[in-house]
Amino acid sequence: MAALENRPFVKMNGLGNEIVVLDLRDGPLAVPPAEARALARRDVLPFDQIMALYPPESEGTSAFVRIINCDGSESQACGNGTRCIALYEAGRTGADHMAFESVAGRLDCTVAPEGITVDMGMPRFGWHDIPLAGPVADTRAIELQAGPAEAPVLRGPAVANVGNPHAIFWVDDIDAVDLARFGPELEHHPVFPERANISAAQILSPDHIRLKVWERGVGLTQACGSAACATAVSAARLGLTGRRVTVSLPGGDLVIDWRESDDHILMTGPAEFEFDGRLTADMLTAPADRPANAGAA
Incomplete structure (x- = not known):
């Protein structure tokens, strides 16, 4: 059985950046990279990022978010995805202000008719913060x-x-x-x-x-x-x-x-709901990984 089988999902987008929201706060599960890659197939549920919501770890936040790319790797930040989960949370709770946690830090959000604003925090410019393979004199222009x-x-x-x-x-x-x-x-x-x-x-x-x-x-x-x-x-x-x-x-x-x-960097833009549903075993399993008697995707 696929780890995420029968979990509800919401498909959204931020400026065409395709986002799948998985609310796992009531049953935290890891998102297996192989299941993310299978789900991202063009004929299944193609996405750029999964925004997986987990129980909050700090007071005053709505959720801890993990961001999974379509190749199964993990990302530290996704501004368009953050606007999507802000709109999702606003629809769920009626709140117009909320905060999320991520490995990159706290993300404060405001949902308003003119757009969704996310405080992306402070940028970092040190070569070791980016990170680069070695020191450079000036990160405003590197030799590449x-x-x-x-x-x-x-x-x-x-x-x-x-x-x-x-x-x-x-x-x-x-x-x-x-x-x-x-x-x-x-x-x-x-x-x-x-x-x-x-x-x-x-x-x-x-x-x-x-x-x-x-x-x-x-x-x-x-x-x-x-x-x-x-x-x-x-x-x-x-x-x-x-x-x-x-x-x-x-x-x-x-x-x-x-x-x-x-x-701090404030980013303002739109987000949209597209549709919702539940994940199935076929959606989460690549054909080569299925038992011989499994149905086709």
Whole structure:
């Protein structure tokens, strides 16, 4: 029997970032990587992340959240997924303010008609915090490139940690960058011992950025909230933008405000319910792993 068989799920999205919410607070179970990968198949329940809710560990929080990517690996942060669980919790309890815990820290959320705001905490810029494989003098631009050595397509990214490691390459024309080609190589580059989210960013104005993201453990994605945050603060550090910007991703826009009073990042954007259901054994088991008499997916 699959570990998660018969557990209820809610399918949601944040700017097209496909999210599955599993509320496991009444019966905490680990999410087996093999079951996550089976569930993520295109003909089953494709998702970018599972947001698994567990009993809270600190007073004043609604749940401890673990974030599982579609390849079965675990992520430390997912801004779009956090907006989804905030909307889920608001629907369940009627509250418009709530907080979640994660391995990356506390996530305070506000649900309002104009959007859902998540306090993503303070960004980290030290090379050991990102982490990088070794010390660098300035994380606003590190020595890294992709493409031909004599004419690199991407070079000199800013790096930051906003729950996850991020590398942001500044480009003149985002549409000219084949991130599906360079993303896998850069995600697994030896400079990133824990892999990294890879972004291509185009500055449109001091308060507007276009962004495409290759997400660690996921691939090309319609939106990545933590990447939008990392890009916004990195642009501000370089003087390319102010501290409040709109970040336009393929799935839509996020407003990022790097609050000057305490350096916390506030991310505001939408989330949507799609449908709900219960997980079945066939959904959670890849065909090669099933007994001979098991039904097809």
